[in-house]
Amino acid sequence: MADILTLAGDNLLSPIILSFALGLFAALARSDLTVPEAVAKGMSIYLLFAIGFKGGAAVAENGIDATLLLSLGAGVLLSFVLPFIAFALLRAMTGLSRIDAAAVAAHYGSISIVTFVAGTSVLESQGIGSEGYMVAVAAVMEAPAILSALWLVAKGRPEAPADDGLIREILLNGSIVLLVGSFFIGFATGAEGLEKISSFIVSPFQGVLCLFLLDMGLVAGRGLRNTRGAIGMGSVAFAILMPLIGSVAGLMLGLAIGLSPGGVALMMVLSASASYIAVPAAMRVALPEANPSVYLTLSLGVTFPFNLTLGIPIYVAIATTLAGG
Amino acid sequence: MADILTLAGDNLLSPIILSFALGLFAALARSDLTVPEAVAKGMSIYLLFAIGFKGGAAVAENGIDATLLLSLGAGVLLSFVLPFIAFALLRAMTGLSRIDAAAVAAHYGSISIVTFVAGTSVLESQGIGSEGYMVAVAAVMEAPAILSALWLVAKGRPEAPADDGLIREILLNGSIVLLVGSFFIGFATGAEGLEKISSFIVSPFQGVLCLFLLDMGLVAGRGLRNTRGAIGMGSVAFAILMPLIGSVAGLMLGLAIGLSPGGVALMMVLSASASYIAVPAAMRVALPEANPSVYLTLSLGVTFPFNLTLGIPIYVAIATTLAGG
Amino acid sequence: MADILTLAGDNLLSPIILSFALGLFAALARSDLTVPEAVAKGMSIYLLFAIGFKGGAAVAENGIDATLLLSLGAGVLLSFVLPFIAFALLRAMTGLSRIDAAAVAAHYGSISIVTFVAGTSVLESQGIGSEGYMVAVAAVMEAPAILSALWLVAKGRPEAPADDGLIREILLNGSIVLLVGSFFIGFATGAEGLEKISSFIVSPFQGVLCLFLLDMGLVAGRGLRNTRGAIGMGSVAFAILMPLIGSVAGLMLGLAIGLSPGGVALMMVLSASASYIAVPAAMRVALPEANPSVYLTLSLGVTFPFNLTLGIPIYVAIATTLAGG
Amino acid sequence: MDMHTAKRVEIVIEAPLESRLTTALVDAGVTGYTVLPVQGGSGRSGQWTREGQVGRSGMVAVVCLIRPERLDGLLEAAFSVVERHIGVVSVTDAQVLRAERF
Amino acid sequence: MDMHTAKRVEIVIEAPLESRLTTALVDAGVTGYTVLPVQGGSGRSGQWTREGQVGRSGMVAVVCLIRPERLDGLLEAAFSVVERHIGVVSVTDAQVLRAERF
Amino acid sequence: MDMHTAKRVEIVIEAPLESRLTTALVDAGVTGYTVLPVQGGSGRSGQWTREGQVGRSGMVAVVCLIRPERLDGLLEAAFSVVERHIGVVSVTDAQVLRAERF
């Protein structure tokens, strides 16, 4: 417990968290500070490329672990199943419509890659190793949750939205392609490749992450300002409860598979995190009737900061305790 | 004297100055070389974040100096007072209207953060230390000058422009928020935080500054090309005289406060520099009748290059001589 | 031969090539992965500045070589002459109109700076040195080919397109100005200047190149998708034959001048490469009747990947063999 | 100058639907369109801005010049995509140069 | 398709005034607007471009579709902001789909 | 509000020709214009997008509000530049505030 508190305290004073807080403050105070869209997209490309590449290079270095396939399977399973839990909770705890609840559920089954990155940063800063392929697990967890959400909606209404381009679009989503692609590049070029570009993807990584989180704080703050009032207390409670439930699911599967303590922590982080990039765009196409300010506020405005500040230290502490640190 | 010349010579051959000159040349020669707006804004975010963070980390490292508050007070004072001097000079030396003169005066009371950065670079390259909190002084000097200018105009006409959003907008201006915010982040995370992201905000800093100055050269050159003729010799003389006067004011206050030689030099640089980002936008809102090509040409087209090439070496030489190097 | 194969194999597994392949795959699979225009332009500014600066600093370091002027002359000559060879080949091998053939020919006389950069990377990774001023040769080779193409067209029709702004526009093209300008900055500031900004322009260079090639793969893939069918087999054959012919021309002149093996290899790479940035824009102004999808597909969709994967290893192997490695 | 009567249709639609809209337009026989970026806006579903966004969010404006007789086909195609989504469709009378292009 | 008469108002205004304009529009009962980025331009106050700019400079274009009867209110609101500033206001007749949205 | 009749001319032209067009417009007595970025489009010469482009590619839209009597001069100037190039010119009737500015 004391451990968790120290960890959370340390975490709160990291440049990353403070940058997010600065962005949040600036947006709520209606400062005109903004990061251009192109710069934000450029940073996200950088982060995805770097994290994928490093994961792939780590796998190339350490060899393919016996648990790799199991982990991928666990990820897919979690992404498929978590939306059902989220949906049931939402229907019980909030007054959200079936469609809104399904859309929110999709976000919580899917993952937030920045939360994942923040998790790896905390692990690194504590010298806890983790499986390089967890980044591949992150990638396979992005999409299945969307299908679960569509299924939840289809169950409720006769005419299913038969948009055949959608599935392809989801699977070939830019962030998935970039993450998986750079994972393979890192895997193919290995330590030698990593060395060539490490002063680009390793050394400045934490700094870029700060600016990216500054931007995320700005976007989250603007969202909170524009939707103030639209979100009930039940929804906010859900957005804090659900990551905890997700993390427990991730914990159990991670332990069952036999991941390292760091790997278990990351599996918890992934399960606890909620998407705010890929899934929202898919929802606009697939479930246009769902209210974007509900799912964006919950995922980016509540769950993301919760995970960033308290969630991750909790997950890491639990994982290292239970998986034997 | 020989010192100043060597210093100015060295300075002129630095990659930073030459990059500015390249941009200026390209724009005047009507090359189609351009830096995208998003990239320019991205670089300015990077520079503000880096300079603020490093300042804050330096203060965390060296402890809060007794002169910190005095310096902030001196900065506010200079920013309030310099516009009055500038205004009187402008009315005497040029044919500018009351409103144009007030708008120009606001620019010269406020500061140019890039000039400040160039000043710190020169100090660093000569191994002269300075107070980390000078970046906070820079931040507090941005806004007061605008109020002085509004007061100068209001004095001249009965109906004051009562735009209540304006003051908030000026104080929560993006660059102020980012500079102050990252200063606090640097202060809170200290040397440890700095170490985490120093390969992002320290090592590549000079290089980013080069590209940013390339862009400033392009913008300044385009401005000069479009306003050729609109600016009289009196105005140009003002744009060279005023920074010298400002620097003397900064020198006296800096010496009075007891800043280190580097700190005195930076106080001179801040007083001598003229804004070309925050103040122009505020002037468009507050004094729309003022002609932007006048204040932009003087501040970005004349004073900025003057400070960059000759001004800074002069200020540094004087400061190190008088404050005991 | 075995050498070439190993080299080509190594090359194919470099992060740079794999990044290009990833972009190509993503675009052909119709993923929505995109790099914002501003970010792509920002990266190209970075690459041009870095390569120019490093070239200039190398020349400052090693002194001006006796062959410098000869190399520049050879570059200009190649750029003027290669379009005529290309034009004759195109008229013989393809059914392209006179104007389309001339437009394509301009691209093959001019150069691709990214191919040049990839060539220097391969040399570096094998520890083969080269003349720093080859980047200046690259710069002087950009424009002359455009004039040859205009001449080829003018010969075929009475009324020449008399656009007096065009020549100025071509010579003051942004990429030429930036490359030449940063070359001079690097030359003027020398090793000292390079040291100041090397953690910006040297260390992260390979990494930025990866992301830039990712983008080039995306653009090339989108181009291929949109023009599928418009390009005949004859044109594709030309786009592979022409770089080989160009490289032989570069080889002969490089050997005649007495360049180092690395220098000869780069002269081959330059001659073999085809422009896809500066020349297309000039063609839109000068030869609007020429079909852009023909020249872009051949240069960016066929010749660029060919050089990147097979061409460069071949040229390097030949150069090191014949110029005595 | 020889001008020809045309309709200028401007469709502001959510960015994730852009490709569906343009496909529908092309299927409806539209020979050309121009996509303008949109920086922000406001409507019944609230206020938004593109600043700092990473995903495919916000709206785009698709502008289409067509012969008047093709208007109905275009509007039906556009409506089939916009129907369930937020977005605005407006039509203005216009004159175009070089009608052979439409 | 069922179309409804509307006015398309296009206001090109200095970027630092964007939020003042949109606030004034909303106060005047406008239910929606779209902001388009502007890349450059020229007028009595000279030529400008957004390239390389760091501050909040240049202009933006605010496009507003409204019922004809609301035009006067909108124009007055717009004029109150544009009055002292550089900027251009133009109005075109238009037809819109889904008038229930305006 | 006092409105004045005007023409709104919109010229979509290849980006490398932008400066030639605006020079021609100014020579033809146009007192102002606004350049809007274009993100992509489609026409007889195929589909294109600005995404990831490095060179001066794609199109821009130049919007020009003028007094009706100046339309012919403007169109001739525009046509002289657009003639050999791809691009679209359209004209709409409009009303403007503050006609003294045109």
Ligand SMILES: Nc1ncnc2c1ncn2[C@@H]1O[C@H](COP(=O)(O)O)[C@@H](O)[C@H]1O
């Ligand atoms: N009356 C209008 N005029 C111009 N654009 C509008 C209007 N109403 C809505 N929009 C645009 O369409 C988007 C979605 O509108 P809505 O469906 O009302 O939320 C807004 O964010 C605006 O960009």
Ligand SMILES: Nc1ncnc2c1ncn2[C@@H]1O[C@H](COP(=O)(O)O)[C@@H](O)[C@H]1O
């Ligand atoms: N006649 C016009 N047509 C279109 N845009 C214009 C016109 N006049 C001015 N503008 C735009 O409004 C800005 C300011 O105009 P001005 O106040 O005349 O300097 C210009 O830079 C253009 O972007």
Ligand SMILES: Nc1ncnc2c1ncn2[C@@H]1O[C@H](COP(=O)(O)O)[C@@H](O)[C@H]1O
């Ligand atoms: N009918 C149209 N409506 C709107 N924009 C068009 C139209 N036709 C062409 N364009 C624009 O003009 C560009 C060139 O057209 P084209 O010359 O037909 O290839 C296209 O890429 C579009 O951006």
Ligand code: NA
């Ligand atoms: Na999750």
Ligand code: NA
């Ligand atoms: Na000052």
Ligand code: NA
């Ligand atoms: Na060539």
